[in-house]
Amino acid sequence: MSGITGQFAGTAAIELRALAFSYGETAILRNIGLDLERGRTLALLGPSGCGKTTLLRLLAGLLAPTIGTISIGGRLMADANARLFVPPERRGLGMVFQDYALWPHMSVAGNVAFPLEMAGLGRAEIEHRVMAVLDRVGLAPLAARGPGDLSGGQQQRVAIARAIVGEPGLLLFDEPLSNLDRELREALAVDLAALLSDLGVSAVYVTHDQGEAFTIADQVAVMRGGAIIQCAEPQTLVSAPASVEVAEFLKLGTVVEAERQADGAWQLCGTGIHLAPGSEGPAAAARARIMLGRKAIDVLAPEAADANGQVVRALFRGDSYALSVALGEGAARVVVETVSGLRRTVGEKVGLAIEPGGLRWFPAN
Structure with a gap:
């Protein structure tokens, strides 16, 4: 069997330039620019209605862009200005759906062989390719079984095998784990990440689940309101969110207003907390917003700290307590999130x- 990514001659799996899509007067996607290197996985992460599924459908050729261009594997697939549009069957793609879409009356091998049969390949070539790809995903011994005899993880691998048997340059995943319970979803996400890494295939993975995206993807595009508000490796998103919107969506901590005092020091509005001398804020700014990561706040005895608060929620996490602590009163009340190694009530x-x-500092509103 030839290489899974053999159809891509260039180094870029995807190149999107000034991409936009509208339904009539309603803008769904705005000014999307994106590059994905070959052999890497990109997650499109965001809440329902942010545009991630529409972007996947544009990549798949199920929709045509209103503005901009789409290139896959170095080939121009859509150009709104030039009225160029390559249909789905000519884009060299494989797709894995939310429910895997396996045919229950066919064997594992039959499910995987189906796209090759539709392409008109000979029986010997089909059998060779099917067994080769089943071997790659670890299912060759189960070729004669039906999908109903398999676990959820094995069914997922059948769907992937069917998607890659035609040797596509790009795999598209449309929330394939969203119908599963959390424990199984987390386990299958780990398996899928390992499988994609072993195959070396380029992939785009749509999800609304942050843990799933961080487990599976090399690169994560956080989407909101039809735009990508940050695209980076998972570690970068956590350590350096580009905006308050990213920080709040990823639940990285509490964002509070801060104001500069007469002596140049900063105070967190409504909390009574003064930041230590030398804390850096926006130059010459009188106000700012600050993200307080959970590990940026130490919980002490009341008499040992400059600011005191009241625990309003305490959740045991196995080796620590996740706390919500209220500071201030009335309209100035602020609730911050932190962790404590000691039991709190x-x-x-x-x-x-x-x-x-x-x-993490951000400009004021």
Whole structure:
């Protein structure tokens, strides 16, 4: 069997330039620019209605862009200005659906062989390709079984085998794990990440689940309101979110307003917390927004801290407690998130200290 990504001659799996899509007067996608290197997996991550499924459908050739261009594997697939549009069957793609879409009356081998039969290949070539790809995904011994005899993870591998048997340059995943319970979804995400890495195939994976995206993808595009608001490796998204919107969507911590005092020091509005001297904020700005990551806040005894709060929620996480702590009163009340190695109870008074190195600064509203 020839290489899975053999149809791609260039180094880029995907190149999107100034891509936009509208339904009449309603803009669904706005100014999408994106590059994905060959052999890497991109996750499109965002809430329902953000445009991620529409972007996947544009890549698949199920929709044509209103503005911009789409190139896959170095080939121009769509150009709105030039009225160029390559249909799905000529894009060299494989697709894995939400429910795997396996035919229950066919064997594993029959499911995988189906696209080759539709392409008119000879029986010997089909058998060779099917067994080769089943071997690659670890299912060759199960070729004669029916999908109903397989576990969820094995069914997922059948769907992937069917998607790659035609040797596509790009795999598209449309929330394939969203119908499963969380424990199984987490286990299958780990398996899928390992499989994609072993195959070396380029892939785009649509999901609304942050853990899934971070487990599977080399690169994550966070989408909101039809635009990509940050595209980076998972580690970069966590350590350096580009905006408050990214930080809040990924639930990286609490974002609070801060104001500069007369002496140049910063105070977190409504909390009574003063940041340590030397904390860096926006130059010459009087106000800013600060993300307090959970590990940026230390929980102390009330008498040992400059600011005190009240625990309003405490969840045991096995080796620590996830705490929500209310600071201030009335309209100025702020609730921050942190962790504690010691048991804390709702209503308990605690002291808080801020580690300046764990802060992320953003411009004020």
